[in-house]
Amino acid sequence: MFPLAFVGEGKRVILKYFAGGHGIFRKLVDMGLNPGSEIFVVRNQMAGPLIISVKGGQIALGRGIAMKIYVEVKE
Amino acid sequence: MKEVVIALIGNPNTGKTTIFNALTGLRQHIGNWPGVTVEKKEGELEHKGIKFRVVDLPGVYGLTAYSIDEKIARNFIVQEKPKVVVDIIDASNLERNLYLALQLLEIGANVVIALNKIDISEEKGYNVNPEKLEELLGVPVVPTIASKGEGIDKLKERIAKSLDKKPPIVEYPNFEPYIKKLIKVLEKDEKLTRQYNLRWLAIKLLEEDSDVRAIIEKSKMRDDVLKTLIDVFNDLHKKYDDIELALADERYKIISEIAKKAVTKKEERITFTEMLDEVFTHKYLGIPVFFSLMWMAFKFTFDVSAPFSDIIDAFFGWLGGVVGSGIGNDALASLLRDGILAGLGSVLVFLPPIAFLFLVFSWLEDSGYMARAAFVMDRVMHRFGLHGKSVVPMIMGFGCNVPAIMATRTLEDEKDRILTILINPLMSCSARLPVYALFAGAFFMGREGTVITSMYILGILLALILAWLFRGFIFKGQPSHFVMELPPYNKPNWRTIFGVTWTRTEKFLKKAGTIIFATMIIVWLLSVTGPSGYLGSNALESGELLAKSWVATIGRALEPIFKPFGWDWKAGVALFFGFLAKEVVVGTMGILYGVGEESLPYALASSSAFTPVAAFAFMAFVLIYVPCVATIGVIKQEAGTKWALFALLYELLLAYLVALVIVLMGGALL
Numbered sequence: 116m117f118p119l120a121f122v123g124e125g126k127r128v129i130l131k132y133f134a135g136g137h138g139i140f141r142k143l144v145d146m147g148l149n150p151g152s153e154i155f156v157v158r159n160q161m162a163g164p165l166i167i168s169v170k171g172g173q174i175a176l177g178r179g180i181a182m183k184i185y186v187e188v189k190e
Numbered sequence: 191m192k193e194v195v196i197a198l199i200g201n202p203n204t205g206k207t208t209i210f211n212a213l214t215g216l217r218q219h220i221g222n223w224p225g226v227t228v229e230k231k232e233g234e235l236e237h238k239g240i241k242f243r244v245v246d247l248p249g250v251y252g253l254t255a256y257s258i259d260e261k262i263a264r265n266f267i268v269q270e271k272p273k274v275v276v277d278i279i280d281a282s283n284l285e286r287n288l289y290l291a292l293q294l295l296e297i298g299a300n301v302v303i304a305l306n307k308i309d310i311s312e313e314k315g316y317n318v319n320p321e322k323l324e325e326l327l328g329v330p331v332v333p334t335i336a337s338k339g340e341g342i343d344k345l346k347e348r349i350a351k352s353l354d355k356k357p358p359i360v361e362y363p364n365f366e367p368y369i370k371k372l373i374k375v376l377e378k379d380e381k382l383t384r385q386y387n388l389r390w391l392a393i394k395l396l397e398e399d400s401d402v403r404a405i406i407e408k409s410k411m412r413d414d415v416l417k418t419l420i421d422v423f424n425d426l427h428k429k430y431d432d433i434e435l436a437l438a439d440e441r442y443k444i445i446s447e448i449a450k451k452a453v454t455k456k457e458e459r460i461t462f463t464e465m466l467d468e469v470f471t472h473k474y475l476g477i478p479v480f481f482s483l484m485w486m487a488f489k490f491t492f493d494v495s496a497p498f499s500d501i502i503d504a505f506f507g508w509l510g511g512v513v514g515s516g517i518g519n520d521a522l523a524s525l526l527r528d529g530i531l532a533g534l535g536s537v538l539v540f541l542p543p544i545a546f547l548f549l550v551f552s553w554l555e556d557s558g559y560m561a562r563a564a565f566v567m568d569r570v571m572h573r574f575g576l577h578g579k580s581v582v583p584m585i586m587g588f589g590c591n592v593p594a595i596m597a598t599r600t601l602e603d604e605k606d607r608i609l610t611i612l613i614n615p616l617m618s619c620s621a622r623l624p625v626y627a628l629f630a631g632a633f634f635m636g637r638e639g640t641v642i643t644s645m646y647i648l649g650i651l652l653a654l655i656l657a658w659l660f661r662g663f664i665f666k667g668q669p670s671h672f673v674m675e676l677p678p679y680n681k682p683n684w685r686t687i688f689g690v691t692w693t694r695t696e697k698f699l700k701k702a703g704t705i706i707f708a709t710m711i712i713v714w715l716l717s718v719t720g721p722s723g724y725l726g727s728n729a730l731e732s733g734e735l736l737a738k739s740w741v742a743t744i745g746r747a748l749e750p751i752f753k754p755f756g757w758d759w760k761a762g763v764a765l766f767f768g769f770l771a772k773e774v775v776v777g778t779m780g781i782l783y784g785v786g787e788e789s790l791p792y793a794l795a796s797s798s799a800f801t802p803v804a805a806f807a808f809m810a811f812v813l814i815y816v817p818c819v820a821t822i823g824v825i826k827q828e829a830g831t832k833w834a835l836f837a838l839l840y841e842l843l844l845a846y847l848v849a850l851v852i853v854l855m856g857g858a859l860l
Contacts, residue, residue: 138256141256141434142252142256144252144438145250145256145290146251147286147289147442149435150439151439151442163565163568163572164568164569166565170283170285171282171283171284173675174673174674175568175578175676176673177568177578177672179672180672
């Protein structure tokens with residue numbers, strides 16, 4: 116398992132868990148990012164925010180928060 | 191006739207505003223939710239003899255009460271109990287949108303679903319079957335394409351028919367025994383039973399929702415409820431690490447089952463959005479594209495609005511002349527001509543550029559580009575302690591700081607928002623350009639472009655530096671996390687765009703307009719009167735007379751402060767006037783030097799009042815010192831009196847400091 120921030124463009128991963136407090140993660144869950152969901156990394160320029168696609172919608176995520184989202188490569 | 195209250199809710203970017211407009215037409219009322227700066231929109235709708243009051247709730251993803259928006263939406267549904275809650279669902283993003291729908295059903299809301307954007311979902315290769323969805327969810331589902339007005343009549347009909355429907359109950363298999371156990375205890379409190387949906391209370395207790403916990407604290411069954419809750423938690427914690435996430439998982443499982451049955455997927459297609467994003471969010475192209483789009487936006491705004499402004503200006507000049515010459519009494523004529531009409535004129539001259547700026551920005555927002563702009567600029571903004579979303583208000587500030595500060599409402603975090611508001615006046619608004627042009631023309635012939643550009647760059651640099659300082663000392667910590675949906679690009683929906691433009695322009699007129707107007711009259715009064723009494727309207731034409739007025743008194747009082755820069759009392763007067771609207775500085779200089787605006791540069795250059803260094807310092811001072819009254823007014827409205835005073839104070843100090851540095855450095859170098 117590794118942070119979402121390290122996943123390259125065009126890769127598909129599964130969200131495993133959130134590291135750290137509640138707060139902001141509730142909003143992510145409301146936006147369709149719950150553990151178990153499949154994430155497609157649309158943009159990751161290794162600096163600045165990422166763009167991911169989840170449940171058919173696109174979300175921009177700051178690098179800080181992407182470091183706290185742990186994912187696993189989809190088999 | 192009794193009014194039936196219904197509410198409109200939905201995720202952001204689902205076309206909620208368009209549906210709201212389509213339902214209510216022009217019968218809308220816009221205000222704020224009590225105690226917060228979140229906009230509250232209400233409208234009227236009549237259908238087959240029933241009168242509805244439609245309340246537009248903020249766009250939210252869930253009802254966890256994590257943000258102010260969610261709190262407002264949730265409290266309204268729980269406490270006001272609208273007869274119907276219309277949930278607008280983006281068909282092209284069904285699963286995520288249904289999450290909110292499930293939460294609405296938990297509260298026990300009488301939900302009617304508007305399945306919007308079915309055209310876009312088809313373009314994306316999805317086919318959502320509304321009848322199937324209706325059957326699976328147990329609530330009315332009306333397919334709509336709000337941007338084309340399709341399905342709106344049907345929606346009205348279904349709303350009217352659903353008024354006394356009983357909403358279905360969504361069961362969460364893994365949690366049912368625990369929910370039932372809690373309900374059994376809760377129902378012993380009749381007051382709770384009457385006021386709330388007990389199922390919802392039970393679910394929220396499981397999620398450890400603090401608001402619901404507070405409700406229970408006041409219940410007579412408090413002790414029993416909490417005891418049961420502890421038992422339940424003991425059980426549940428054996429199975430789940432995080433019950434809240436487990437419940438979310440349960441909801442998404444149900445949703446995914448529903449989606450499987452109601453959605454047929456055709457082949458995946460590369461959409462228009464994906465193609466555009468290849469360029470707009472590109473690592474290297476993103477930022478240049480952003481700056482060129484902004485440049486085009488301003489070019490359009492100023493080019494298109496200039497003739498309108500000229501016409502308004504000319505009209506008020508002419509009207510003032512006619513009115514002035516028609517009235518015998520000099521004081522009265524001057525009040526009308528130089529006070530009221532000139533004041534009105536100076537407000538209305540602002541109107542065309544602002545309206546066009548709003549128009550362009552509303553279009554960029556509606557199209558979906560603004561979210562990309564925030565994404566592209568977040569990297570840069572973050573470095574200075576700002577949020578990606580801060581970039582839009584900052585850019586708008588180049589047009590006018592008043593709407594720019596209003597646009598900070600898109601920032602959810604209070605600290606981020608106030609920080610963005612505080613630095614906004616440093617973005618050099620269009621009213622400051624005439625001042626730069628005058629002084630650059632008078633003292634830096636042949637290098638005007640460079641000198642004027644340097645002012646803009648100075649403003650941006652100071653804004654970024656101050657943002658960094660304020661973040662370090664006042665708003666400690668990091669900017670809030672950047673989380674933002676990137677909606678698909680939209681074809682322009684002109685009804686919505688014009689609607690938004692109009693409401694913003696109207697607000698500008700009401701807020702800024704009245705302040706500018708009132709100040710203009712006060713300044714007029716101070717100019718035509720002096721310690722010796724009424725000076726006559728000629729005071730506005732002749733420098734000699736004006737020298738005896740109250741404004742001159744003020745100018746002289748200010749003179750010692752400006753001594754280090756070598757500016758005389760006239761500069762002080764001009765700056766004083768500039769407080770109301772910065773381009774007034776030019777007009778005032780004209781009056782003080784007794785020449786028209788065309789020959790003013792020569793008059794300035796040949797008088798010994800300014801050296802080039804002093805002139806450069808003066809330009810910088812105009813850039814930084816007090817924001818105009820309208821801006822202060824809007825800061826007060828958006829951030830409170832305390833921050834408005836703070837902005838005023840820090841800008842005065844900063845202006846003084848920067849001018850001093852320029853003069854000292856200039857003196858040392860030349």
